[in-house]
Amino acid sequence: MEITQLHIKNMVCPRCIMVVKQAFDQIGVEPLSVELGEVKLNDELTTEQQKRLDDLLQKNGFERIDDKKVRLQEKIKTLIIDTIHHKDPYDTHIQWSAFLADQLHYDYNYLSGLFSSMAGITLEQYIIRQKMEKVKEFLFYDELSVKEIAYKMGFSSVAHLSNQFKKVIGMSPTEFKKSIQNTQSRKSLDQII
Template structure:
């Protein structure tokens, strides 16, 4: 007989700093978690009602939220996996097959994941992935360390033209126009706000 490890799912955890902030929230209520990962916290024991209330208050102050609904948890896992893969893995796997990758990581059929995502997020999973990629492209352009050709290759686009078309469609400017734009410093978005 195996004991199930209590877990909490946390919305809006998209980066290593988020993990640190959530870990600190647990420390503030006197609870030491077994592990804190993007979107998920494993605990030694279930939290009391009072501990959950304190935790919810601390999380809310930092822009996080505890999730109870299973479909919402799965939606957040999808988002977290896409964000982590695109924004925090170096080098980015340019040959990634998203359908197989997400199915393998989350242990659900891709059609189910895609349908759930579309129904709950209001855009398709493919559109979400493209939007996250475009945000990463904006970051590369902002820091001006790579050419557009290098960015296209690094992000898995078949050509500069393919990247440029997608970028213009989502952002409204070509990568070159964006680079020249004075407003580019104000056009980056928080990763958890991209939909």
């Protein structure tokens, strides 16, 4: 029995895992495991099962990935999103270059170059943008001070966080808190580029 790995684009949260599991239920296939961006199966899918799965995934905003470089880019995104948005407590002293190289078993310069060429922004910019979305979430729920958010997100100071926030979001964290009534202020994590 050979284990088959499928790579699924845009899986960024536990709810995504649930939706992808439901898609496999609908085609009558029981996965060995479903994780962010990856599904393991006992056997290969038939052509008909692949077609039905692709249709179900697409209806829910997902896509099966066949290209090796695209899969690696999605793994990078998934790892960053999972680390920033779903790990608690957040490791404030993470060295992204070492972390990504260690987790993905590629040289960081290769990962960074691949990501930049495919996404149109640098890996560092992507990480900052993801962090800013998490900061927006903290500000939205108003449970932490800006100083606590800066510490939790690994910024050296409130000023450093505020400068990055203003550069990416276009306003200071304080201005953002005042404008929270704007429902367009938060983005879906898979839409950040």
